[in-house]
Amino acid sequence: MSEYMPSVLERELREAGLRVTSQRLQVFKIVSESDAHLSAEDIHVLVREQDGDASLATVYRTLKVLREAGLVAPHYLGKDHEKEHFEPSSKPEHFHFTCHRCGQVFEFETELVNALKTRLRKDKGWVLGHACMCLEGLCSDCKTMYA
């Protein structure tokens, strides 16, 4: 559960040159400890449940600052690209698959995206940065229930 001691997160914030506030610590802690893909709203709800006092605006401001410091990373899931979802950026590169039916989000890794980047660099001369890839469909459980 609490593999991240407050002091560890606190140090990470300090090292990133950020001021440490209870709100920032709590938002960072929630994102760091969660296995889910939390939206700003989700985080705000969790903050309140844990008796925190960060407003929704502060959650957004904190996420912006943490993102710029490279501590958390936003992702888009499935076809629904309306909201951003956050994960600690310490996670290795991975992508997301969303099941249409049960809504579950699965993570997977692949080297094919890097292969694609390499090829495009050679063929087109582009410098490739961030790659966003979201897949959707039916997970194995839902597939059988549908058939």
Add this chain to the structure above:
Amino acid sequence: MSEYMPSVLERELREAGLRVTSQRLQVFKIVSESDAHLSAEDIHVLVREQDGDASLATVYRTLKVLREAGLVAPHYLGKDHEKEHFEPSSKPEHFHFTCHRCGQVFEFETELVNALKTRLRKDKGWVLGHACMCLEGLCSDCKTMYA
């Protein structure tokens, strides 16, 4: 330019079971004839420039209906996933690369996404549907200007 006669588009709408109105024809024509990646706003502007009378709300409603009929397809570009951009769905599967610096959008095709889908189907048992992939970075022109 006008490789799509009004009557062809009209027939496509009819075959999709849609009522034909001047607004629908014009929106469909604009998306079909454009090589760009038009947002709803872009389309609305073009409608007015061509003396059409579709309101922005109607553009949105029309895009929804055309999408459901499988006549146009929405895409997300670059990291900016806030807006949808539309293309005729008759175009073969392709993906987009956006240059950070000049903002230009480049299209490319690749079989690697299908390879990935096949692998995930085998490894995870998922049924893969639509794949969204947007790349970003520097195009070859901007790369050299930066260096």
Add this chain to the structure above:
DNA sequence: ATGTGTGCAAACGGTTTGCACACGG
């Protein structure tokens, strides 16, 4: 003490919707 973070509420941009009217079939 100074400058940065915060809460609140209002603004924002892209999109959707309720309503009364217009028009396609």
Add this chain to the structure above:
DNA sequence: CCGTGTGCAAACCGTTTGCACACAT
């Protein structure tokens, strides 16, 4: 004529921002 499409304005949702106050350094 009936049912669906339309314009308008208001609502919506996720996100940002202006302001006065609170707090970290």
